[in-house]
Amino acid sequence: MPESPVLTLRGISKRFGAVQALKDFDLDVHPGEVVALVGDNGAGKSTAVKSIAGVNPPDEGVITWEGKPVTISRPHDAQNLGIATVYQDLALCDNLDVVANLFLGRELRRFGVLDEVRMDQRARELLETLSIRIPSVRIPVASLSGGQRQTVAIARSLIGSPKVVILDEPTAALGVEQTAEVLDLVERLREQGLGTILISHNMVDVMAVADRIAVMRLGRNNGFFDKRSTTTEEIISAITGASDSAVTRRQARKREQEEDR
Amino acid sequence: MRRDRGRGPSGADDAGQEPAPGAVPAVDTRLLVREEGVKGYVDEFRRKLRSGELGSLPVVLAVIIIWTVFGSLNSTFLSAQNLSDLSQQIVGTGMIAIGIVFVLLLGEIDLSVGSVSGLCAAIFAVLNVLNGMNEWLALLVAIAGGAAVGLIQGFFFAKVGVPAFVVTLAGNLAWNGLMLQVLGTSGTVNIPSESIVSKLYSTIYHSPAAAYVTAAVGVGLFLTASLLDAGRRRKARVPFRPIAEIVLRTVVIAALAFATAYILNQYQGLPLALLIFLIVLVLLDFVLRRTTYGRRIFAVGGNIEGARRAGISVPFVRMSVFSIAGTMAAVGGIFLAGQIQSASQTSGGGNLLMNVIAAAVIGGTSLFGGRGTVWSALLGALVIGSIQSGMNIMGVSNAVQFMITGSVLLAAVVVDSLSRRTQKAAGRA
Numbered sequence: 001m002p003e004s005p006v007l008t009l010r011g012i013s014k015r016f017g018a019v020q021a022l023k024d025f026d027l028d029v030h031p032g033e034v035v036a037l038v039g040d041n042g043a044g045k046s047t048a049v050k051s052i053a054g055v056n057p058p059d060e061g062v063i064t065w066e067g068k069p070v071t072i073s074r075p076h077d078a079q080n081l082g083i084a085t086v087y088q089d090l091a092l093c094d095n096l097d098v099v100a101n102l103f104l105g106r107e108l109r110r111f112g113v114l115d116e117v118r119m120d121q122r123a124r125e126l127l128e129t130l131s132i133r134i135p136s137v138r139i140p141v142a143s144l145s146g147g148q149r150q151t152v153a154i155a156r157s158l159i160g161s162p163k164v165v166i167l168d169e170p171t172a173a174l175g176v177e178q179t180a181e182v183l184d185l186v187e188r189l190r191e192q193g194l195g196t197i198l199i200s201h202n203m204v205d206v207m208a209v210a211d212r213i214a215v216m217r218l219g220r221n222n223g224f225f226d227k228r229s230t231t232t233e234e235i236i237s238a239i240t241g242a243s244d245s246a247v248t249r250r251q252a253r254k255r256e257q258e259e260d261r
Numbered sequence: 262m263r264r265d266r267g268r269g270p271s272g273a274d275d276a277g278q279e280p281a282p283g284a285v286p287a288v289d290t291r292l293l294v295r296e297e298g299v300k301g302y303v304d305e306f307r308r309k310l311r312s313g314e315l316g317s318l319p320v321v322l323a324v325i326i327i328w329t330v331f332g333s334l335n336s337t338f339l340s341a342q343n344l345s346d347l348s349q350q351i352v353g354t355g356m357i358a359i360g361i362v363f364v365l366l367l368g369e370i371d372l373s374v375g376s377v378s379g380l381c382a383a384i385f386a387v388l389n390v391l392n393g394m395n396e397w398l399a400l401l402v403a404i405a406g407g408a409a410v411g412l413i414q415g416f417f418f419a420k421v422g423v424p425a426f427v428v429t430l431a432g433n434l435a436w437n438g439l440m441l442q443v444l445g446t447s448g449t450v451n452i453p454s455e456s457i458v459s460k461l462y463s464t465i466y467h468s469p470a471a472a473y474v475t476a477a478v479g480v481g482l483f484l485t486a487s488l489l490d491a492g493r494r495r496k497a498r499v500p501f502r503p504i505a506e507i508v509l510r511t512v513v514i515a516a517l518a519f520a521t522a523y524i525l526n527q528y529q530g531l532p533l534a535l536l537i538f539l540i541v542l543v544l545l546d547f548v549l550r551r552t553t554y555g556r557r558i559f560a561v562g563g564n565i566e567g568a569r570r571a572g573i574s575v576p577f578v579r580m581s582v583f584s585i586a587g588t589m590a591a592v593g594g595i596f597l598a599g600q601i602q603s604a605s606q607t608s609g610g611g612n613l614l615m616n617v618i619a620a621a622v623i624g625g626t627s628l629f630g631g632r633g634t635v636w637s638a639l640l641g642a643l644v645i646g647s648i649q650s651g652m653n654i655m656g657v658s659n660a661v662q663f664m665i666t667g668s669v670l671l672a673a674v675v676v677d678s679l680s681r682r683t684q685k686a687a688g689r690a
């Protein structure tokens with residue numbers, strides 16, 4: 001990667017009582033890069049994301065943002081830095097229209113009154129730059145398809161002009177077509193120079209859009225793979241820890257990476 | 262539904278095609294309407310009917326039917342005098358119903374508003390009439406009391422987590438008890454007719470100009486606001502209401518406003534109570550639809566978790582909304598006390614609670630939260646008031662009145678539930 005990472009995690013650990021959910025977790029996100037975070041259920045993916053998003057601050061470890069160490073102890077801190085998170089349950093308000101949802105909690109105002117015109121305008125611009133196609137920005141979100149709703153949720157995270165977007169299983173509930181819509185959108189985030197962390201259990205999706213794949217297993221890193229030089233089988237064996245060869249390859253790669261640094 | 266949407270230049274169904282250069286990518290449904298003229302409006306209307314977005318259509322139909330039936334049964338019903346009286350009588354119920362609309366928008370219910378209205382009327386009567394407190398001050402204390410009561414109930418609901426239904430059911434009894442305590446041995450306190458509370462209800466502006474000017478100001482404000490908005494939208498290059506539609510809407514509103522003014526002038530003129538009610542409606546409608554606070558109420562009513570993650574303080578919204586319900590209950594209680602010129606042990610009792618909840622729901626505000634407008638308080642109170650007035654003229658007994666009002670409420674809830682189901686099927690809920 002020619003550019004320096006916008007976000008780095010080093011040695012992140014998190015305990016929940018007797019459970020060591022994260023142990024010495026490392027991750028880099030570069031601008032214009034899609035990093036897929038994969039691992040079995042309970043591997044610690046959501047915990048890792050929550051430590052970045054400020055929902056569950058880590059016990060140990062260093063988070064660096066644009067080269068400077070930062071502490072993220074509240075969701076607000078993450079937002080202020082420029083980290084936007086789209087949780088799997090979208091948290092859209094069905095009864096409100098697309099514009100109202102996009103600006104919920106940070107409505108534009110004029111003389112203390114909602115500025116519908118400017119919100120309408122900015123919503124259109126945003127949806128246009130993302131090539132999101134919805135029938136109208138003034139219909140209730142309830143009448144959108146699952147994929148359209150997901151794209152609206154992602155668009156909403158972009159209102160604050162973030163630099164890193166975290167998507168926790170954005171395609172889990174979607175059909176083929178709608179998944180494609182969301183993956184298109186992820187690619188557009190990359191084109192616009194945003195760093196993206198994509199959590200997914202779907203290897204096809206991961207191989208389709210990710211530049212790098214970070215595998216987690218039992219709360220630890222279990223290898224980083226470059227999309228161009230890896231196979232689905234290799235990643236799956238790293239996820240399951242089934243194959244010895246995967247572990248050796250992982251160690252080899254890890255060594256390589258350390259030399260790169 | 263789907264086919265309708267596909268008609269858009271870049272609707273969902275032609276998602277595979279690239280939008281033409283320069284085309285607006287997200288097309289407003291209203292844009293389609295404008296392009297298709299009258300037929301577009303009819304189509305839009307049909308589509309809304311089919312997808313269960315009935316809005317205030319059922320209640321407008323209900324008013325027309327009720328008025329036709331009672332009007333044909335007894336000519337006094339549609340007389341200027343009866344309709345003028347009706348316009349005053351609905352104010353007490355309507356004010357309380359506004360508070361219920363706010364609570365229903367959260368998807369909650371407030372069962373205490375009847376008792377709270379009685380309590381606040383009693384507070385005023387005892388402070389002013391029995392203890393000689395300045396009447397404005399007493400009025401202020403009574404209304405602030407309503408706000409405080411609502412805030413207390415909101416606290417138990419929002420912060421402690423007791424279901425609103427239970428908190429306000431307990432409140433219903435407790436505030437009724439407090440009212441009896443406040444009234445003490447006096448039982449009934451008569452409010453003199455020169456008292457401000459009586460005057461709020463009984464003042465009528467006899468000059469015909471009063472009603473006509475009010476109508477003209479209302480219509481003028483609506484027209485100006487619509488034109489300014491359309492102008493700004495046009496400048497910002499986002500879809501705007503076509504002039505023809507604005508004119509049409511203004512004409513309909515003007516017709517209603519001036520017809521009402523004409524009827525009121527046929528009798529005694531513009532009642533102050535009605536004027537205050539309309540002003541409160543316009544103000545609170547503005548709060549709900551044009552302010553961040555109103556947007557937050559709708560958001561909490563639509564998706565609590567979504568609202569929370571968007572940084573909205575859900576407990577604040579809940580507590581403030583219950584406080585508004587208490588405030589409006591107090592205001593309504595004051596008007597009801599002015600109507601009968603007394604506060605007594607039966608104030609706020611009887612079928613008042615039923616009537617105000619019925620009014621809000623009949624007016625078209627959904628019991629399921631997130632959908633509704635304050636105008637449903639006016640429309641619903643009009644339906645309830647018309648039924649009662651009509652049946653009183655016909656000499657129908659209370660027993661039958663209760664049964665009929667109950668049935669009307671049930672019908673309204675059925676319409677609400679069915680339209681919600683249709684909306685779900687049409688992907689709009």
Ligand SMILES: Nc1ncnc2c1ncn2[C@@H]1O[C@H](COP(=O)(O)OP(=O)(O)OP(=O)(O)O)[C@@H](O)[C@H]1O
Pocket residue numbers: 016017019020021039040041042043044045046047048
């Ligand atoms: N708030 C919590 N309290 C206690 N333990 C927790 C908490 N959150 C997560 N854990 C534990 O941490 C581990 C990692 O959980 P996490 O949610 O990060 O997994 P995940 O990789 O996101 O899994 P999935 O693919 O199922 O979403 C699990 O063993 C889980 O039980």
Ligand SMILES: [Mg+2]
Pocket residue numbers: 045046047
């Ligand atoms: Mg998870």
